Amino acid sequence: MKIQNKAVSLEDEVVQLREEVERLEKKRYTIHSTVPTKITALKVVVEYFRLFQNGFHPVASVSDLCNATTALRDDPGYVQTQFFQAVTVPDVLFNAGYGVEAALEDWRLVSLYHANQTINLERVERGVGNTVVAYMNGVFTITEMMLHSAFPDLESDSEGRKWLGLAEKLLDKQFVVPSMVCYQFDEANRVVSGRYEANMLAPLLELLPSAEDVSLVLSSPINIHHWSKDGG
Structure with a gap:
């Protein structure tokens, strides 16, 4: 009986080992398929913007993705997260603060x-x-959902009128926001830090003649820097 139990136990261990090898192989393949073979700093940046061109829209939490197994490989943010982890140091510094999770959470909120x-x-x-x-x-267009998220008092009878005029000026308007990111790399061509700046002032001044209105927008979630303005 003991021999039989030991045999079953060994079989279970073999199955677990095979599953672990398969998981690691799939993870290695996923990372290798997104990270350039001959990695250079320039290639990393170009590939980064290719993967994040339309933002970061995961279904799972950022924390789960950063500790993900292949069980989450169908998540829209899985490959982006794998790539980001592969090309950055663990304590990478971005506007939102230190660490991969902080940087990706900033991406998620902006997106x-x-x-x-x-x-x-x-x-x-x-x-x-x-x-x-x-x-x-x-490039993005101001939608009704964005306005309600940015200015919740639109739903209030007492405060709604205060924001209504501003909302009407912004609704369905397309913004082209010039931006730049400066990346610092280490000797292994991994990203150590990245500092981004988005100039929303210029496109807003073209649309809104009132300095007060411009200030209100810049202090709202419509401003790309809103979520990480205190970071880094």
Whole structure:
């Protein structure tokens, strides 16, 4: 009986080992399929913007994705997360703070409030030292859902009128926001830090003549820097 139980136990261990090997192989394949074989800092940046061109819209939480097994490989954010982890150091610094999870959560929030955003990479240049600077345009249209999220008092009878005029000026307007990111790489061409800046002031001034209205928009979730303005 003991021999039989031991045999069953060994069979279970073999099955578990096979599953673990399969999981690691699939994970290795996923990462290798998104990270350039001959990795260079410039290639990393170009591939990064290819993968994140339409934002980051995971179904699972960022925490779960960062610790994911292949069980989450069908999640829209799985490959993006695998790539991001592969090309950054664990304590990478972005505007939102330190760590992969903080950076990806910032991506998730920006993408949530700019659901129709497209990021068009314009050019990539080598900067001072081991840095790479990427220049892009973020293109998005202000939707009714975005306005209700940014200005919840639109639903209030007492405060709604205060925001209604501003909302009418913004609704269905397309914004082209010039932006740049400066990436710092280490000797292994992994991203150590990334600092991004988005110039929303210029397109807003073209649309809104009132400095007060511009200030209200810049302090709302419509502003790309809203979620990470205190980070980094």
